[in-house]
Amino acid sequence: MIEINNLHKGFGGVKVLKGISTTFLPGKTSLIIGESGSGKTVFLKSLIGLHAPEDGTISFDGRINTKFTQKEKQQWRQEIGMVFQGSALFDSQTVEDNVMFPLKMFTNKMHDEMLERVNFVLKRVNLENSNHKLPAELSGGMQKRVAIARAIVMNPKYLFCDEPNSGLDPRTAIVIDQLIQEITDEYQITTVINTHDMNSVMEIGEKIVFLKNGRKAWEGTSEDVFKTDNEAVVDFVYSSNLFKKVREAYLNEKK
């Protein structure tokens, strides 16, 4: 479980996060949504320790990340899997080497054992015959799947995804969403996804946190998104006619 309490962060005197508090549970896919510039990326980067909070705490199963010793921090880092927006695969390394990299760095396994684990996670993300390809030889969706494989290869307790659907066609985006949700459920990972994609909100949002101007403006489930009267959420989520119609249909059905 990740508990965030009164998180503040700013850059050069500009406040980006203004006292965010929320909780993310294990085995659940939690989504952070909000307009561009609302502080989503800074929030996610604060969670994974790339930005130090100015105030407030982030605790991982009761352990506050700013109070870690060097050794604890190293251990905590290995409990984290991260899927970056652009996949962030090492372009000079093959798919196999990319996925094996954390194992090589942090375990004492023999090469065959590591290869077995790599093949297992690649199979899990449906990328069985791409071991020796370079990232440049893969499509965007395949790169995302390699990034997910790399993120889960160490059996993380916490999985963070920054816009995992950006740049993907709707069909591939759904495949990636479902894959993340299945993995979350299967391994009881605490998953936090930063997204703009309203399909993801409807499909996999077991918990949704809506950020506006650096503050948590609303939180709830994907069911709650349909019912909410919160103007900011309604304006953001139902900005397209398609989603407006979906909501109307849902509400009519419930009457």
Next chain:
Amino acid sequence: MNYLEHTGKYFIMLGRVFKKPQRTKIFYEFFIKEIEDLGLKSLGIIMFISFFIGGVIALQTALNLDNPFIPKSLIGFAAKRSIILEFAPTFCSIILAGKVGSYIASSIGTMRVTEQIDALEVMGINALNQLVLPKVLATVLFYPFLISLGMFLGIFGGWLTGVLSGLFSGADYIEGIQTDFNPFLLSYAIIKTVIFAFLIATVPSYHGYYVKGGSIAVGKASTQAVVWTTILIVITNYFLTQMLLT
């Protein structure tokens, strides 16, 4: 950002670079790859330039020494001194600053803007140590060999020029090379090379690592890296010459 702030940030970066590698085996793999990328792949250009510049130095010296009272062996002596003292260590290092410096800054800069460095840091890897230390060791250990090869080929190019042009004889040239040979000058050249190699690896790494923005920012960082490495090589060359030869 002012120069003082950049200087401070550069030294803080060095503090993070010079840590014990987290995994010796992976570090060794990176080191071997850097030897290839930064060293072996520069062999061709250094050999080519050294050979022809050596030839030109000998040719220019021969054409400017038309006084019959000046022995022809002076051509070999002057070529040897110019090549060992300045051409090979300084001129070749400036060429390497352009070739290797832009490669280092753009490759690390691209890793920064495509979040590959963030990915390393999220995994708990000291990205500076992992990416920059192998480059520093590869350049510092390999460039003395590269520059030594440059010296040899430069001097050889001068000899061949004399033989082919008929402006001086091979024997005179070799006599000049052997005249007043001071081994310290070789040490001086190697000391300079090691320090320049350190600058060639670290200054572009600094520019690449702290790049902010996209592809244009990476391009600018690459240019800045080459300019600053060249400036620092020239300034350091002046001070080293003052310290070691006067």
